[in-house]
Amino acid sequence: xxxxxxxxxxxxxxxxxxxxxxxxxxxxxxxxxxxxxxxxxxxxxxxxxxxxxxxxxxxxxxxxxxxxxxxxxxxxxxxxxxxxxxxxxxxxxxxxxxxxxxxxxxxxxxxxxxxxxx
Numbered sequence: 001x002x003x004x005x006x007x008x009x010x011x012x013x014x015x016x017x018x019x020x021x022x023x024x025x026x027x028x029x030x031x032x033x034x035x036x037x038x039x040x041x042x043x044x045x046x047x048x049x050x051x052x053x054x055x056x057x058x059x060x061x062x063x064x065x066x067x068x069x070x071x072x073x074x075x076x077x078x079x080x081x082x083x084x085x086x087x088x089x090x091x092x093x094x095x096x097x098x099x100x101x102x103x104x105x106x107x108x109x110x111x112x113x114x115x116x117x118x
Contacts, residue, residue: 003041004028005055005062013050044071 004017004024017027018041028038037055042062045053056063063070069077 001041002038003045004036004038005050006031007035007037007055011054011057013053013055016047016050018047042071 001018002021002024004027005013006015008014014035017024017036024038028036037060039055039060039062045062052064052066053062054065055061056068061070064074067074
């Protein structure tokens with residue numbers, strides 16, 4: 001669904017017309033010169049928390065001011081970071097296993113050497 005938002009000169013959202021798509025389109029047609037922009041709404045957007053959002057100039061998408069990303073982009077970034085963490089931990093665990101195996105083999109060799117020396 002499309003909504004209309006009015007931005008100030010700092011790209012803060014002042015007002016939102018989310019009554020229906022036709023109303024939003026009409027708002028932009030009539031008052032586009034007053035900072036009204038038509039954008040795709042996202043489920044995470046809340047008029048009550050409009051101060052947390054802005055419209056990204058490059059593609060006209062609703063984004064969080066804090067990250068400059070859409071909720072989907074934030075989720076993708078989090079998933080990528082989590083995947084990288086899991087991969088790194090898997091590598092760490094594999095290195096620990098290899099170290100333990102090497103240490104165990106060295107201890108077995110030392111024990112076998114001590115037994116054969118007796």
